[in-house]
Amino acid sequence: MQSTRTVARARRAAFASFLGGTLEYYDFFVYTTAASLIFGRVFFPAGDPTAALIQSFAVLGVGYVFRPIGAFIFGHLGDRVGRKNTLVATLTIMGASTFLIGVLPTFQTAGYLAPILLVVLRILQGLSAGGETAGASTLTVEESPEGRRAFYASFTSSGISAGIVLASLVFLPVAALPEAARDSWGWRVPFLLSVVVLIVAYLVRRRLEEPEVFVDEKDAHRRARLPIVELFRSNPKAFLVVVLMSLVIVINTFMQSFGLAYATQISTLSPADMLWTSVAGNVLAVVWGQPVHRRGPGDIAELESGHSDDWGPRALLACLRKLCGGGPTEAERVVVEDAWATNDEFRVIYSWTGGRRVGIIRNRETTIDRMDVYATGDIATPEEFGQEVADFNIGEPLGAYGDILDVDADGLGWWGHIPLCRRS
Known part of the structure; x- marks a missing residue:
């Protein structure tokens, strides 16, 4: 029989993971949409629109390059420092980076400093996103009762869908604006609104507790000094399957x-x-x-x-x-x-x-x-x-x-x- 406390902890963890997934993919889809429709004209030199679009997508790709690096960094911190504090950090970095993109100067006002700052913020987004989904799913699974782990862990994936839906709905009125308004101030609105999801997710995640199984491992001093090395040593086949x-x-x-x-x-x-x-x-x-x-x-x-x-x-x-x-x-x-x-x-x-x-x-x-x-x-x-x-x-x-x-x-x-x- 599952205790009320166990179920309550699992639900809190699942809801926190849902909000984290929502913020992560809200950020992703808002940036992707802006890169496809607007950023080529806003952050890069005027001239060939195709070249500007390619540059815009190149910055999008920067975030993906840094995602696996972030997964290694925050995965290590999650195993060594703790799940909760690490996930609070990934959430804060991710939300703050998205908000700051919304206040960046354009190429017209700041020159090449504008795309440089955009790349820096995309790097931070990629690093934090790399640690978010895997870390949130891990915490949720550890908090979930036997036989319900897949169900509670699924809330992270549901949050991904919710994030894309939310970003699409927010961008719909922006897309309907005249091009001049969209390029001057309209594109900033979806990025600035990410702070709402960030605040809600932060408040929920701060209330979480460390999973009991992690606390037991910590008290028994059974944690690996280099978790990534232990992963390669103990589960190379599973790791290869997941990567491919x-x-x-x-x-x-x-x-x-x-x-x-x-x-x-x-x-x-x-x-x-x-x-x-x-x-x-x-x-x-x-x-x-x-x-x-x-x-x-x-x-x-x-x-x-x-x-x-x-x-x-x-x-x-x-x-x-x-x-x-x-x-x-x-x-x-x-x-x-x-x-x-x-x-x-x-x-x-x-x-x-x-x-x-x-x-x-x-x-x-x-x-x-x-x-x-x-x-x-x-x-x-x-x-x-x-x-x-x-x-x-x-x-x-x-x-x-x-x-x-x-x-x-x-x-x-x-x-x-x-x-x-x-x-x-």
């Missing part, structure tokens, strides 16, 4: 950044159409958690990959795909198909990632926040791949509420197929 699996995130990143720029500058879609696409997809993403919680992620993963005899997959899968492709999500499919038909480089970039979704990877004692795994090497048609991208945005936290799975990594390679997960 995470490479698929490139698909979502391309669609959230390049897709928005392509849709608004080359195709005929408006910024509002693409922002509503993200709202619809991420709202529906949370709905996927309920059948997964009831049926278990193995059945849902098999259903999505078309291999579940129990669900009568072909007819049901066709209906789900039709649902996923309708409404605002059609915007993503149009963008991908248009780019696929007209751009050789686009086809090269995406062809090796165009395979079917095959499963959900989870570790036995912790939670991995990316729920989709694509089989590489299968080259889809433009229509099939466009549909996959629409599905990806809707089904992203598909396994959020499921049982924890084990994975057989035999044969896993850079260009090979990631095997379907089996139930633990």
Whole structure:
């Protein structure tokens, strides 16, 4: 029987992780949207708009370069200093960096100092974001009762969807402004509003306690002096699986950044159409958690990959795909198909990632926040791949509420197929 105190601690940890995930991906999507629509004109020299857009995306990439570095730094601090204080630090750095972007001078007023300051703040965002999701999931799992760990840890992923929805809704009125107003002051509003989420998340996280399992390890002096070395030594296979699996995130990143720029500058879609696409997809993403919680992620993963005899997959899968492709999500499919038909480089970039979704990877004692795994090497048609991208945005936290799975990594390679997960 779970004690009231145990459940209360788990709920507080899950809610704090939800808010942390919300802030992290609010920051990410606000910056991505601004980089796609505005920053090329605001922070870089006037001239070639394509070159300015590339520079804007390069600064976006800086944050991703520093994410794994931040994961190592804050992961080490979390294991040595404590979960709570480390997560308060990541949250504060992340929120403060986003707010400060909103008060930066433009290139017109500060010259090259403006993009330099932008890069510095993106580095801080990347470092803090690298420690946020993994650290929040770890704390939540450690606070959760046996048999409910995956459920409570899923709130981090739900926060990610909430952050993208919130950022999209905040940017919708900004996108509707005249270009002059949008470039002068309108783009600053979403960055400045991040302070609201920061304050709420900070107050909730400050009330957390260190997980009892961590306190026990600390009191017994059983903590590793160099946790990263211990990780490589004790779990090299699991570490490799997680790293290779995470490479698929490139698909979502391309669609959230390049897709928005392509849709608004080359195709005929408006910024509002693409922002509503993200709202619809991420709202529906949370709905996927309920059948997964009831049926278990193995059945849902098999259903999505078309291999579940129990669900009568072909007819049901066709209906789900039709649902996923309708409404605002059609915007993503149009963008991908248009780019696929007209751009050789686009086809090269995406062809090796165009395979079917095959499963959900989870570790036995912790939670991995990316729920989709694509089989590489299968080259889809433009229509099939466009549909996959629409599905990806809707089904992203598909396994959020499921049982924890084990994975057989035999044969896993850079260009090979990631095997379907089996139930633990």
